[in-house]
Amino acid sequence: MRPAALHATFRILWNSIQLQLKDNVVSSQIIGPLILQPVIFTLISVGTYLYGNRPDLGLFAITGTGLISIWNANLFTSGDIIREERRRGTLSLIMASPTPLIVILLGKSLANAVTSVIAMGLTFLTGMLAFQIPIVIADPLAFLIGMILVIVSITCLGLIFGTLFILTRSAGEVMSAVNYPVYILSGLSIPLTLLPLWTHPFSQILSPTWGNLVLNAAASGTEGSMLLNYLVIVGLSVLYLIIAHFLYRYVEYRALQTGTLEQW
Amino acid sequence: MRSAWRLFWGGVRVSWVDYLVEMTPEIFLGMRLPRILLQALFFIFLAKAAGGADLERFALIGNGVQIAVFILILTMEAVIESEKYDDTFQYLIAAPSSWLPIMLGKCMAYYGEAMIASSVTFAVLIPLLHIPIVPVDLLRAVPVILIIFVSAGAMGWCIGAFSLPVRYGYLIGNWMGYLMMIFCGINVPFGSLSAPLQFVGNLLPVTHGLLAVRALIDGASYASVWPLIAKEVMILLVYSAIAWVTFGYRLHVTRQQGTIEQV
Numbered sequence: 001m002r003p004a005a006l007h008a009t010f011r012i013l014w015n016s017i018q019l020q021l022k023d024n025v026v027s028s029q030i031i032g033p034l035i036l037q038p039v040i041f042t043l044i045s046v047g048t049y050l051y052g053n054r055p056d057l058g059l060f061a062i063t064g065t066g067l068i069s070i071w072n073a074n075l076f077t078s079g080d081i082i083r084e085e086r087r088r089g090t091l092s093l094i095m096a097s098p099t100p101l102i103v104i105l106l107g108k109s110l111a112n113a114v115t116s117v118i119a120m121g122l123t124f125l126t127g128m129l130a131f132q133i134p135i136v137i138a139d140p141l142a143f144l145i146g147m148i149l150v151i152v153s154i155t156c157l158g159l160i161f162g163t164l165f166i167l168t169r170s171a172g173e174v175m176s177a178v179n180y181p182v183y184i185l186s187g188l189s190i191p192l193t194l195l196p197l198w199t200h201p202f203s204q205i206l207s208p209t210w211g212n213l214v215l216n217a218a219a220s221g222t223e224g225s226m227l228l229n230y231l232v233i234v235g236l237s238v239l240y241l242i243i244a245h246f247l248y249r250y251v252e253y254r255a256l257q258t259g260t261l262e263q264w
Numbered sequence: 265m266r267s268a269w270r271l272f273w274g275g276v277r278v279s280w281v282d283y284l285v286e287m288t289p290e291i292f293l294g295m296r297l298p299r300i301l302l303q304a305l306f307f308i309f310l311a312k313a314a315g316g317a318d319l320e321r322f323a324l325i326g327n328g329v330q331i332a333v334f335i336l337i338l339t340m341e342a343v344i345e346s347e348k349y350d351d352t353f354q355y356l357i358a359a360p361s362s363w364l365p366i367m368l369g370k371c372m373a374y375y376g377e378a379m380i381a382s383s384v385t386f387a388v389l390i391p392l393l394h395i396p397i398v399p400v401d402l403l404r405a406v407p408v409i410l411i412i413f414v415s416a417g418a419m420g421w422c423i424g425a426f427s428l429p430v431r432y433g434y435l436i437g438n439w440m441g442y443l444m445m446i447f448c449g450i451n452v453p454f455g456s457l458s459a460p461l462q463f464v465g466n467l468l469p470v471t472h473g474l475l476a477v478r479a480l481i482d483g484a485s486y487a488s489v490w491p492l493i494a495k496e497v498m499i500l501l502v503y504s505a506i507a508w509v510t511f512g513y514r515l516h517v518t519r520q521q522g523t524i525e526q527v
Binding site for chain 1: 294298432438439443446451
């Protein structure tokens, strides 16, 4: 890619991030995944563990709920971005412009993922206030690095779904359908040992699984190097980006070929 | 009376056609049903991790009912709110007939979906997770489960009618569905909740009905759970009355002040 094109891509990426952040500030829809869901899911998951005399799983549930919120915010907003562009009649204009939609989607999704850090904070706050769980992160630096990597990775994973949303007007249904499988397969708030063995390969290819491992290890101060887990998250992020890139090219080709983007 | 039935069936037809616009068989079987099952499964796994097989069974019964309650709260709210977005609110005001039969009819497809959701959840997850529930005992509880559905639907109407002037109705309904998981004893026994939570739970649909359902599945007789069923019916009537009065009030004020566009 030429320097000028690279510069233009970064400019568009930055503009997309800014636009989405502004949209988030005034949007009422963000309240759900960003504020209400973290609080309610923390109350349900930690409350259930405390009832079952498993306070040792309280921190695990809180971290898992935080990741659920990050994934949710990313997935729902990625779907909403496509749905809104379609409703506003701007989807076909963006598809026809020289800038690939995936760059805009990446910027907007990244903005949403960064915003969703608030959700992680809220889950910890809810745990502290509602259940008096002492929240101490044993290794804050490892937690921070893990958090940044997992946010980027979840954004890349969301791009794969976001690309598919272009082809369907039922993005809302697709979003709802892919939500819970990721919670379950990634062991977010529930131990992976509950799942049958045949599901484990699916868990391994989901970055929230590794993010969950890293954040829990950093929060609880588990001994050992986290470098390998970091590398897996980075590797999966690259893999998601490659898949999203080729998928987007296919979707773009189909959309331009059939000319049915405006069908609503 | 005949006119009311005609309006009701008209509403049922509209409801069904409207439902099928979005919910093609592919979407229903490929997206909606898996989503329903996986949502229930997530909370059941959570309970199993916390309290083993006993709490798993407890959560399965709770979530088997709650999954339909969730659908009903959201869709009943949406039925009311869609009058605003579909520009049909003014016809309800202008029409000489009562709005109640047609609005009831418009809800029917969603009651069908709720029943399918609950049935599929029980039918798939009981054998899949090897939960010790005798199907006959579950069938005995069906009348109470239906009462719960109606009372949850009444609550959805209340949310829809109250939130009609604002744009957050669906959001409120969505989060009320999740909040009821905390207040109504879905994942953990209602008796284990703190006093303030129990106070709120006592005022909500589902709580008493679900206690009755659990008792019936465990072999209790209808005579022994009659007080719980009576409380659920009472709550159903109260919420229905509030929904009826509130929606009627919205129609009245809109007609009086000429503010259809502001609804």
